[in-house]
Each structure stands twice: as C-alpha cells, then as structure tokens.
Amino acid sequence: MANQAMPFSRSEMLPPEPPPGSAVGVVGWLRANLFSSIGNSILTILALALIWLVLSHVWPWLAHAVWNADSYAQCRQIIADTWGPDAGGACLAVIRERWKQFMFGFYPIEAYWRPTLAFILMFVALAPILFSALPRKMLWFSLIFPGLAYWLLWGGSIFVPIVIYAGFAAGWLGFHLGARASAAFVAPLLAAVFALVWWFFIASPLINLLPDIGLMPVQSKQFGGFMLSVTIGVTGIAFSLPLGVLLALGRRSDLVFVKAICVGFIEFIRGVPLIALLLVASFLLNIFMPPGTNFDIILRVIIMVTLFSAAYMAEVIRGGLAALPRGQYEGADALGLNFWQATRLVIMPQALKISIPGIVNTFIGLFKDTTLVAIIGLLDPIGLITSIRANAAWNGMVWELYGFVAVLFFVCCFGMSKYSQYLERKLRTDHR
Amino acid sequence: MAITEAHSREPFRLGMLLYDTRYRSITIQIIALIAVLTFFGWIVHNTVANLHALGKTFDFGFLGQRAGYDISQTLIPYTNDSTHGRAALVGILNTLLVAFLGCVTATIIGVFMGVLRLSSNWLIARLASVYVEMFRNVPVLLWILALMAIITDTLPAPSAFRGENASASMLFGDTVALTNRGAYVPWPIFGPGWQVVAGVFILSLIAILLFRRYAHARQEATGQALPVFWISLALFFLPALAADAVVGAVTLDVPTLQRFNFEGGGLIDKSLVALWFALALYTGAFIAEIVRGGIQAISRGQSEAAGALGLRPNRIMSLVILPQALRIIIPPLISQYLNLTKNSSLAIVVGYADVRATLGGITMNQTGRELECMLLMMGFYLLISLAISSLMNWYNSSIALKER
Numbered sequence: 119m120a121n122q123a124m125p126f127s128r129s130e131m132l133p134p135e136p137p138p139g140s141a142v143g144v145v146g147w148l149r150a151n152l153f154s155s156i157g158n159s160i161l162t163i164l165a166l167a168l169i170w171l172v173l174s175h176v177w178p179w180l181a182h183a184v185w186n187a188d189s190y191a192q193c194r195q196i197i198a199d200t201w202g203p204d205a206g207g208a209c210l211a212v213i214r215e216r217w218k219q220f221m222f223g224f225y226p227i228e229a230y231w232r233p234t235l236a237f238i239l240m241f242v243a244l245a246p247i248l249f250s251a252l253p254r255k256m257l258w259f260s261l262i263f264p265g266l267a268y269w270l271l272w273g274g275s276i277f278v279p280i281v282i283y284a285g286f287a288a289g290w291l292g293f294h295l296g297a298r299a300s301a302a303f304v305a306p307l308l309a310a311v312f313a314l315v316w317w318f319f320i321a322s323p324l325i326n327l328l329p330d331i332g333l334m335p336v337q338s339k340q341f342g343g344f345m346l347s348v349t350i351g352v353t354g355i356a357f358s359l360p361l362g363v364l365l366a367l368g369r370r371s372d373l374v375f376v377k378a379i380c381v382g383f384i385e386f387i388r389g390v391p392l393i394a395l396l397l398v399a400s401f402l403l404n405i406f407m408p409p410g411t412n413f414d415i416i417l418r419v420i421i422m423v424t425l426f427s428a429a430y431m432a433e434v435i436r437g438g439l440a441a442l443p444r445g446q447y448e449g450a451d452a453l454g455l456n457f458w459q460a461t462r463l464v465i466m467p468q469a470l471k472i473s474i475p476g477i478v479n480t481f482i483g484l485f486k487d488t489t490l491v492a493i494i495g496l497l498d499p500i501g502l503i504t505s506i507r508a509n510a511a512w513n514g515m516v517w518e519l520y521g522f523v524a525v526l527f528f529v530c531c532f533g534m535s536k537y538s539q540y541l542e543r544k545l546r547t548d549h550r
Numbered sequence: 551m552a553i554t555e556a557h558s559r560e561p562f563r564l565g566m567l568l569y570d571t572r573y574r575s576i577t578i579q580i581i582a583l584i585a586v587l588t589f590f591g592w593i594v595h596n597t598v599a600n601l602h603a604l605g606k607t608f609d610f611g612f613l614g615q616r617a618g619y620d621i622s623q624t625l626i627p628y629t630n631d632s633t634h635g636r637a638a639l640v641g642i643l644n645t646l647l648v649a650f651l652g653c654v655t656a657t658i659i660g661v662f663m664g665v666l667r668l669s670s671n672w673l674i675a676r677l678a679s680v681y682v683e684m685f686r687n688v689p690v691l692l693w694i695l696a697l698m699a700i701i702t703d704t705l706p707a708p709s710a711f712r713g714e715n716a717s718a719s720m721l722f723g724d725t726v727a728l729t730n731r732g733a734y735v736p737w738p739i740f741g742p743g744w745q746v747v748a749g750v751f752i753l754s755l756i757a758i759l760l761f762r763r764y765a766h767a768r769q770e771a772t773g774q775a776l777p778v779f780w781i782s783l784a785l786f787f788l789p790a791l792a793a794d795a796v797v798g799a800v801t802l803d804v805p806t807l808q809r810f811n812f813e814g815g816g817l818i819d820k821s822l823v824a825l826w827f828a829l830a831l832y833t834g835a836f837i838a839e840i841v842r843g844g845i846q847a848i849s850r851g852q853s854e855a856a857g858a859l860g861l862r863p864n865r866i867m868s869l870v871i872l873p874q875a876l877r878i879i880i881p882p883l884i885s886q887y888l889n890l891t892k893n894s895s896l897a898i899v900v901g902y903a904d905v906r907a908t909l910g911g912i913t914m915n916q917t918g919r920e921l922e923c924m925l926l927m928m929g930f931y932l933l934i935s936l937a938i939s940s941l942m943n944w945y946n947s948s949i950a951l952k953e954r
Contacts (some may be wrong), residue, residue, distance in 0.1 A: 136858070150671075151671065154670060156669075158671045161674050162672050165673045165674055165860065166673070168677070359862045372577070373573065376579060382617050388935065389928075389936060390932060394906070394910065394928050394931065397910060401914075401920040401924070402921060404600070405596070405601065405920070405921065406593045409600055455702055486687075487689070489691045490691060491901060493691075493898065500577055500689070500691055500695065503695070520699065524692055527689055529689070532683060532687045
C-alpha cells in the first residue's frame with residue numbers, strides 16, 4: 119500500500135526560472151538591439167567604425183583648442199609648439215575675440231545691456247503664453263513688451279512707444295463711446311477712426327512737443343550678429359501667426375472675392391523664394407512707396423519675412439481647419455454663435471492644437487531663414503563669418519566659425535522642436 | 551419654410567446691407583474689392599511717379615542688349631557678347647540643372663536615411679536621427695557656405711596630384727579627381743555613329759516597358775513572379791553597352807594630369823558641387839522624416855496580414871507597405887522638391903550662375919532695371935511652382951482613395 123505511488127499533483131506554482139543570461143541585462147540588450155543577426159552585426163561594426171573615425175578627428179581637434187591668440191597663424195604656431203607639428207587644433211580664439219560681434223554686431227558697447235535686457239524680458243513676456251499655469255495678469259506685460267523692446271533696441275524718446283500705445287487707448291475709448299449707439303457697427307468703426315486719427319494726425323506733433331527723454335538712439339545698420347537674427351525672427355514669428363490665421367480663414371471663406379485675394383496672396387508668396395522677396399525689400403519697396411519715403415532696412419526685412427511665413431502659416435492652419443470634423447462647425451452654429459464667436463471659442467482652439475507641429479516647423483524655418491539677410495548685406499552671424507574670413511588675421515578658417523554659428527542655430531531650433539513635442543503630448547486629449 | 555418665405559418677401563432696405571447676413575457678405579466683398587484696388591492703384595501710382603523721378607522707363611528692351619559678363623558654367627553656348635536674355639536663359643537652365651541633380655540626390659539620401667531611422671539596430675537608428683536633426687536644425691545657407699569653404703580650403707589643388715609620392719590621389723581607378731577647383735570626372739564623347747547606340751538605348755527602354763507589362767500579366771495569370779527589377783536593370787545597361795562595344799562610337803574621356811591642371815574629362819565646378827550636395831543633404835534630412843512618417847503611418851495589421859498570407863519580408867515591403875506609404879509620402883515629397891528649387895536661389899553665395907545670379911544679380915546691377923528683372927525672375931519661379939503644384943494636385947486626385 120505504502121509503495122503504491124501516489125498520483126503526483128503540485129499544489130503551488132513553481133517560481134519562474136530566471137531568463138537565460140544572454141537575454142537580460144546589458145548582454146541581452148546588446149543582442150537584441152545591436153547584434154540580432156549577422157547583417158545587423160556588420161552594420162553595428164560599421165557604425166562604430168564611423169563614430170570612431172569622427173571622434174578620432176574631432177576630439178583631438180577640440181582638445182588642442184587655443185583660446186588666446188591674435189591671428190590664425192599664431193594659433194597654428196601655438197598648436198605646433200604644444201602638440202607637435204602635425205597636430206591639428208581648433209583656433210577658438212577667433213570666437214573669443216569676436217564673441218561680442220557675433221552676439222551684438224556693431225551695437226554700441228556701452229548699450230549692450232539694452233538688447234540683453236530685452237532678450238531676458240522676452241522670456242518673461244513669453245512665459246504666460248507658453249505656460250498656462252502662470253497668472254493671467256502677466257499677459258499685460260506681454261502686451262506692452264513689443265513697445266518696450268522696440269524702445270530698448272532702437273532707443274530714442276520713451277514717448278514714441280507710449281504715444282503709439284496711446285492710439286490703442288484712443289481706439290478703446292472710441293469703442294466704448296460707440297457701444298452706446300444703437301447700431302452695432304458704430305463701435306468698431308469709431309474705434310478704428312479714433313485710433314487712426316490719433317496715429318496719423320496727433321501722434322507725430324505730440325511726440326515733437328514732448329521732451330526727448332530716453333535712451334541713446336541706435337541705428338539699424340549697427341544691428342548685427344545673433345541679436346539681429348533674434349529680432350527679425352521673433353518679430354516675424356509674433357506677427358505671422360495672427361496674419362496666417364486670418365489668411366487661412368479667408369482661404370476657407372464663402373466670400374468668393376475675399377477667398378480669391380487670400381489664395382492669390384498665399385500662392386504667390388509660396389511660389390517665389392524668400393531671397394527674391396528680400397531683394398524686393400531692398401531694391402523695390404522704396405519704388406512702391408510714395409516718393410521720399412525712406413523705410414528702415416530692418417523694418418523692410420521684417421515685413422517681408424512676416425509676409426513670407428504668414429503664407430506658410432496659413433497653409434498649416436488651413437490643414438488644421440480641414441482636419442476638424444464638420445460636426446464642430448455645425449455644433450457651433452447650432453449654439454447660435456456668430457462667425458467670430460464660433461471661430462474664437464470652438465474652431466480655432468482645436469484647429470491650432472492640431473496644427474502645432476506645423477506651426478513650430480514654420481517658426482523654425484523662419485528663424486533659419488533670417489540668415490538670408492546676409493545676402494542683402496546685413497551683418498547677421500553668417501554675414502559676420504564672411505567678413506571675418508576676409509580679414510587677414512583670420513583668413514582660411516572654416517570649421518571654427520561655421521561650427522560655432524551652426525551650434526548656435528542648432529540649439530535654438532532643436533529646443534523649439536523639442537518644445538513642440540512637449541506641447542503636443544500635453545495637449546493630446548484624444549484617448550487612443 | 552414659412553419663415554424664410556416671409557423673410558424673402560421683405561422689401562429691400564439699405565440697412566439690410568449691414569444687418570442681413572445674406573447681403574452683408576456682398577457689402578464686405580465690395581469693401582474688400584475697393585480696398586484692394588485702391589491699394590494696387592496706389593502702388594502703381596507711386597511706382598510710376600518714382601520711375602519718372604528717377605528718369606527710368608518700363609521696358610524689356612535690355613534683354614536684347616549685350617551682356618558683357620562671363621559665366622563659368624553654362625549648358626548652352628554663351629560668351630560675354632551674348633545678350634542679357636541669353637544670360638537669363640543660361641541662369642534658368644543652371645537653376646533647373648542644380649534643382650534636378652539636388653532632387654535626385656536628396657531622394658536617394660532621404661529614402662536611405664528614412665529607412666535607416668526605422669532600423670532595428672539601435673546604433674544605426676541613432677546615427678540616422680543625428681543626421682536628420684543636424685541638417686534640419688541648421689540653416690541651409692550655412693551648409694552651402696560651409697561645404698564651399700571645405701572644398702576650397704581642405705581639398706587638394708591639382709598640383710598635389712603630381713609627382714612620385716603625391717599627397718593626393720585620384721579615385722575610382724584614376725578616373726575621378728576631387729580638387730579645390732571642383733570635381734574632374736570622365737565625360738562621354740559622342741563620336742560618329744552615336745545615333746546607333748542611342749537608338750539601341752531607346753529600344754531597350756521600350757523593351758523594359760513591354761517586359762514589365764508581360765511580367766505583370768503573367769503574374770496575374772499564373773501567380774508566378776519574375777525577377778522584374780534585375781531583368782530591367784540588365785535590359786537598361788547591357789544592350790547599349792554591347793552596341794557601343796561593336797560600334798565604338800561613345801567613348802569616355804578620362805581626365806589626366808598635365809603640367810598645370812587636369813586635361814580632358816569634364817570639370818564640375820566647385821560652386822555646383824557645393825550647392826548640389828548642400829541642398830541634397832539638407833533636403834534629404836526632411837525627406838528622411840517624410841519617408842519614416844509614411845512607413846510608420848501604415849498600420850501594423852497590414853504587414854501582419856501580408857505575413858499571414860505567406861509573403862516574404864521584401865515582398866511585404868514592395869507589394870503591401872510601399873504602395874500605401876507612397877500615397878502619404880509623395881505630396882510632401884514634391885513640396886520638398888519645390889523647396890529645394892527655391893533654395894537653389896542661394897547659389898549666388900558660392901558664385902554659381904543660376905537665374906537669381908544672372909538675371910536677378912549681374913544683369914540687374916548692370917542695367918539698373920530692378921523692376922523688370924524682379925518681375926521676370928519671380929515669374930519664372932512662380933511658373934515652376936505652379937507647374938509642380940498642378941502636377942501634385944493631378945497626382946493626388948489620381949491616387950486618392952475612392953471613398954463613398
């Protein structure tokens with residue numbers, strides 16, 4: 119009885135065996151990701167060889183960098199003395215010597231604090247727009263920032279931006295006076311009339327009357343370096359988004375003529391290269407204006423860059439508008455919202471959210487395109503490189519200068535694209 | 551229904567232009583029309599006044615005058631005695647040349663890198679994304695200038711190829727020399743009888759078409775697939791090469807080092823090389839992203855279903871994934887081609903004579919006819935972009951999924 123085998127039955131689960139050593143940890147990761155097949159192993163080895171090739175050239179070059187020298191020849195001399203005659207090394211002394219020029223161009227040295235302050239304040243102004251957690255009252259600062267930045271950068275009397283801003287106050291006053299009238303169109307009409315009368319007839323004599331208290335004026339031709347890129351880029355970005363929204367709405371409008379204007383504008387701008395528009399800005403804009411008008415060159419460039427990216431922005435936003443389900447439009451209509459209410463409260467928030475990646479890509483493109491101003495003779499970082507390379511002391515330098523500017527742009531553009539990815543994740547509300 | 555009837559029977563009053571949505575749109579459009587016409591009228595008025603003040607007229611007669619400047623790289627015969635019009639034509643052809651070369655190269659680079667970014671090999675995927683981010687986030691102008699500087703300052707001069715132990719050597723079996731003046735490459739010379747070779751080549755193209763049709767019909771009928779790609783490739787090269795071997799009409803002229811410089815072969819100017827590859831690498835990064843996005847957009851179920859049908863991986867790619875991915879890839883791809891063409895207008899910074907450098911550059915400065923030159927130049931770019939976008943619309947409607 120006793121040796122009659124009891125049928126075996128396990129009463130508890132066996133603990134799982136640990137996976138084989140080749141499938142976990144570093145070895146497992148390597149096998150899965152780098153050496154999963156013979157072909158993959160060969161690719162991995164080739165890639166490692168490539169990385170080694172690049173690093174073996176770049177690392178000594180950076181390690182031998184010279185920061186203190188007066189010319190390229192002296193740099194090479196120092197490197198040859200220290201590391202032997204065949205050693206290569208970066209001559210970063212040129213960056214050190216020209217750092218201020220790269221940042222500010224020929225802006226007066228004693229006024230460097232002004233663009234710096236404007237740059238810092240820009241982040242304060244941007245913060246409430248980018249991060250919704252911040253108090254809404256900060257948006258008032260965002261509103262006054264453009265005038266403040268203009269005053270800081272170009273200097274002149276403090277009353278110029280104040281008087282121009284007062285035009286908005288005049289418009290607001292007109293709106294409130296008109297709001298008492300029975301007809302609904304009176305209020306916006308009065309607002310426009312008040313503001314325009316203020317800007318065209320009152321502002322200029324008033325500025326002349328007021329005392330000239332303010333900062334030392336700086337001329338546009340003294341602008342340069344990275345500051346110029348940021349000025350053009352940020353202004354273009356700030357104005358092209360609202361303009362692009364209007365163009366996109368116009369393109370989808372039922373009003374045949376308005377639609378035709380918008381389509382014509384967008385297709386024209388998208389059909390010609392930016393450099394052609396910049397040439398128009400530098401050669402032709404004065405011909406198109408009343409005789410005697412003399413526009414500031416940076417202002418002309420900003421106008422053209424803004425129009426250019428507004429057309430691209432319009433196409434991006436049109437894509438967002440087209441991607442919205444029809445029910446959203448019909449729902450807004452069913453609630454009795456008029457066109458602008460529906461657009462502002464229902465359509466645009468969703469359409470803009472869909473188009474965020476495209477909008478940020480347009481911003482990045484705009485910022486990169488600010489370098490084209492070098493071709494019409496403005497001294498942005500690339501224009502400065504050309505002039506530095508023409509200088510006898512730094513003749514023949516390639517990698518240091520282009521590398522430096524490339525890194526500057528890379529940091530900005532890469533940062534923007536990472537922010538757009540963050541925003542996309544944050545705003546994603548569908549549950550896929 | 552009754553309400554609208556009553557509404558429409560209401561007599562028209564002037565106020566309805568503002569308050570009735572049916573008429574308000576007309577008001578708005580008329581106002582917009584007047585505003586736009588006023589604006590253009592104002593600009594034309596200013597332009598006429600300004601041109602008059604400057605003592606200029608508006609005519610295109612300068613296109614028939616002698617240009618008087620040299621262009622280093624031309625596709626059609628041109629001397630400095632030619633007219634401004636001919637210089638503009640040289641520029642247009644040069645623009646089209648660099649745009650074509652750039653588009654082809656960018657597509658190859660982009661597709662390759664886009665596929666590599668999806669590689670299961672971690673390192674390769676990372677390297678490909680480093681390439682993409684590096685080129686996408688730095689202005690193309692910088693790449694053009696940097697490439698030009700690299701060619702000028704780091705490639706060897708032709709004299710470096712001379713001597714017993716020369717410091718530089720030619721590539722691909724002594725046929726290609728990369729120098730700081732540009733690339734010296736073998737160049738075909740069309741001797742007498744080249745028409746025979748060309749005819750054979752055209753016949754082989756027709757043969758490829760017929761063969762593909764036959765292979766398709768055969769696969770539909772029997773289910774057996776022929777190695778279409780390899781046979782097409784053989785048909786493309788072999789007959790023409792064989793014909794040339796018999797006739798001996800088309801020969802390759804290989805550059806050889808003479809006393810001061812390379813002789814023979816063809817010189818691809820360094821400005822063209824720099825522009826071509828900078829544009830191709832830059833646009834290639836964008837194309838890589840488009841290709842990656844297109845392939846990733848095809849749902850996993852498609853490849854799994856194809857696998858369940860018993861297709862091999864490369865057949866899954868060519869028969870199931872790619873035909874669907876191309877529908878997503880092609881439209882943005884074409885707009886990248888358009889961008890590349892427009893970016894080629896940066897040629898002036900490396901001294902490549904494209905339409906912006908000849909018509910919108912030297913001709914404009916010499917004749918002082920900014921308005922006419924700009925109009926012509928923008929008209930040319932507009933024409934190209936409208937042609938390409940109508941092509942794209944046609945393609946889009948031809949491949950669009952027919953739904954509902």
